[in-house]
Amino acid sequence: MDNHRNSKVFSIKNCSLIEESQEKEYNMDEVAKHHIKSDCWLVLNGRVYDVTNYIKNHPGGNAILKAAGKDATELFNKTHPWVGESIYKAFCIGVLISKTKK
């Protein structure tokens, strides 16, 4: 009985975690900490993306690492402005709240 109750609580918590993560706020200091291939975040148009698991599938290979831990919007638009958000929206982990440190 206790186990059953616990597993219910666990799944409810998981659900709210997914919803909260989409609204989570980060500044560039936090984004900058994730600047390596095994832990790679970047910013596109004011949204923060964890692309760590996408790097191996990226058609441009490790070029994406040029923007690791940074605002990738300019590089992204220079390289492939035609690539749509549907390709990367699943990696969104939150929004950028401050651009003070780049």
Ligand code: HEM
């Ligand atoms: C969320 C981030 C990114 C996504 C989803 C993404 C996605 C893609 C896709 C779908 C292509 C193939 C485009 C095509 O064939 O028309 C591509 C190619 C490429 N990407 Fe990205 N990209 C991202 C970030 C970046 C960044 C930050 C750079 C920085 C330089 C970059 C550099 C390149 C390059 C150089 C190619 C061309 C590869 C070639 O011509 O063979 N990408 N990317």
